[in-house]
Amino acid sequence: MAKGGDDYCFGCGKNNPIGLHLNFQPDGEKVSAKKILPREYEGYKDVVHGGIVTLLLDEAMGNYIQKIYDKQAMTGRIEIRYRHPTPVEEELKISAWEESRRKNVLAMKATVQTPDGTVTAEATSKFVVVNLK
Numbered sequence: 499m500a501k502g503g504d505d506y507c508f509g510c511g512k513n514n515p516i517g518l519h520l521n522f523q524p525d526g527e528k529v530s531a532k533k534i535l536p537r538e539y540e541g542y543k544d545v546v547h548g549g550i551v552t553l554l555l556d557e558a559m560g561n562y563i564q565k566i567y568d569k570q571a572m573t574g575r576i577e578i579r580y581r582h583p584t585p586v587e588e589e590l591k592i593s594a595w596e597e598s599r600r601k602n603v604l605a606m607k608a609t610v611q612t613p614d615g616t617v618t619a620e621a622t623s624k625f626v627v628v629n630l631k
Contacts, residue, residue, distance in 0.1 A: 507557075508553075509553060509554075509556075509557035509560075509561075510522065510557060510561060518533065518535075518553075518554075518557075520533060520554070520557055520558075520561070520592070522557075522558060522561040522562070522565060522592075522594075523565075524565060524566075525593060527595055528562070528593045528594060528595040529558065529561055529562045529565050529566070529593065529594055529595075530558075530591055530592065530593040530594075531558065531561075531591075531592050532589055532590065532591050532592075533554070533589070533590050533592065534587060534588065534589050534590070535550065535586050535587070535590065536586060536587060537586050537587065539586060540586050542583070544583075544585060544586055544587075545583040545584060545585065545586065546583075546584040546585070546586055548578075548580060551578070551580065551584050551610060551618070551619045552576070552578050552619075552621070554590070554592045554610055554619075555576070555578065555592070555594075555608040555609075555610060555619060555620070555621035556573055556576055556608075556621070556623070557592075558592045558593060558594035558608040559573075559594040559606040559607075559608050559621070559623055559625060560573070560625065561594065562594040562595065562596065562606065563604060563606075563625055563627065566596070567627070569627045570627070570628055570629070571604065571625040571626060571627045571628060572625065572626050572628055573623055573624075573625055574603070574623070574624040574625060574626045575623060575624045576621055576622075576623040577621065577622050577623070578619060578620070578621050579619065579620050579621070580618070580619050581617055581618055581619060581620065582616055582617070582618045582619075583618065584610055584612075584618040584619060585612065585618075588612060588613070589612075589613055590610055590611065590612065590618075591610070591611045591612075591613075592608065592609070592610050592611075593608060593609050593611070594606060594607065594608035594609075595607055595608075597622075602626055602627040602628075603624055603625070603626055603627075604624070604625045604627070605622070605623070605624055606621075606622070606623045606624075606625055607620065607621065607622055607623075608620065608621045608623075609621075
């Protein structure tokens, strides 16, 4: 469940009927989730829309902070590098990890990979830990 919320997060909330229902779990020094996106998330033919790819990466990094620190955080800055087209209807692995921390700002990284290990997109970001009600 999304910390402090009603579990309606579009990315990870179980109660959102049109959400992605991503389920991130600890994976060594990272958190990871697997997801197959249907064609409804397509941009170009057979390729996940770039905005959805960004959402996957952002969601992974936010979930890392929730799972590891039990804190809520907001994206302060995010930079995406699209390396290869991200395919629809294929299992994707979305992973995130912490690069560094300075007070309440965490530098994060995340990737989206295909089953053969190809990184289709990667992100670097700064997240700010906040107290939300």
